[in-house]
Amino acid sequence: MDSINVKSLGKCGESCTTNSACFSFNFELGAKQKMSLCDLVFCSSDVNNSALAPNTTMTYYKHISEEATVATSPAIPLCNGCVHAPCQNGGTCTPTGPFDFTCQCMQGFSGATCEQRDGDCGGDPTYTGVRRIQTDEGRIFDAYCDQGWTYVFNRFDGSVDFYRNWVEFQQGFGNVSLEHFIGLDNLVSVLKQRSYKVRFDLTPWPSSNLNPPTGFAEYSTFNLADESDKYRINIGGYSGTAGDAMASQNGQRFTTYDQDNDPYGSNCAVTFKGAWWHAACHNSNLFATYEQGPTCHAFAACVCWKNYPGAGHGYSFNRAVMKLHRV
Known part of the structure; x- marks a missing residue:
């Protein structure tokens, strides 16, 4: 996985599309007028989940086909909010959107990710x-x-x-x-x-x-x-x-x-x-x-x-x- 700085989500997707070894990417939007972080991932989520972004500040996107450009075929999120297994202590994750989730905690635990005993x-x-x-x-x-x-x-x-x-x-x-x-x-x-x-x-x-x-x-x-x-x-x-x-x-x-x-x-x-x-x-x-x-x-x-x-x-x-x- 390579990390680069880019100006936009489109530039991150374009960098992956033009790199034959890139199958997917993680993207984190930077502050206003600042560069954004782009991780080029050399595998797909179906092969190696450990290559995905380990924190919730980054968003995972699937590979863009070589025939399409970023302008005509924007990157579509592949993974739901549970892809990084965010629920701790045996909690059950339920996706509520492309990047959102809720955790059903085991008895005796609470918090957004069941992190609290x-x-x-x-x-x-x-x-x-x-x-x-x-x-x-x-x-x-x-x-x-x-x-x-x-x-x-x-x-x-x-x-x-x-x-x-x-x-x-x-x-x-x-x-x-x-x-x-x-x-x-x-x-x-x-x-x-x-x-x-x-x-x-x-x-x-x-x-x-x-x-x-x-x-x-x-x-x-x-x-x-x-x-x-x-x-x-x-x-x-x-x-x-x-x-x-x-x-x-x-x-x-x-x-x-x-x-x-x-x-x-x-x-x-x-x-x-x-x-x-x-x-x-x-x-x-x-x-x-x-x-x-x-x-x-x-x-x-x-x-x-x-x-x-x-x-x-x-x-x-x-x-x-x-x-x-x-x-």
Whole structure:
């Protein structure tokens, strides 16, 4: 393959036509009033695809017959947009025009050419909706994405029972488009990839007139141990408007009604009807009973965030969300 500079596409085609060894050519249009790049290819695409332009800035054209001139028979594109196999990571290419294509990505990959592994929702900060996640260690699951945030759990109507056993909390449950928990093992797998901040969004019931009407608690430090240490939580660096209800939970292991890992004399998850990183026992209990109003049926046994201004242990929130973001 020879590369030359030419003034136009026609000159590139003419150079190929007048060269008996040239079967096709690549062309890249130069900037205004600048020379263009012309690759004379000494094979056809049917024989050797590796001779084609290796990047999308060049366009491939088939050979022009010796009997025709460029003026009377312009070069006709031979190849479609998939000729260079642009889709990565097992993606399937579909041509949409002579030089255009779309990629159908394998689960866990995204981007125009499937170049991006979706280990969380941070790769596309404009996307909101469900996305298939594939972490670096190979765990594949669906997650709800919101402008770069990865949802860990979402509670807003009580349609999903969160009073679950140890294995269910490990695996996750619910519908990621609705109420759900992503699962402890999936969460740990995501957190192994990089550093994340975590945010809790709390929405009180409108009738209770709490101020602020919605609040948040964000933590710049967040990590979990794996199952061998019972998913012990490391959380700190609070900022926000909801108050810090996780300080007393920091350093605690995860407890469910069938596995008591808290330091209290009895099982906090049983006493207060919710799995959590209980100490003795909690200032937050977001996996507990969901009430259809602000008043909890029993002290500290509902969707609780004690430090929210005006709330306390007896208040049950309308909505609670936990989500991750890259830092």
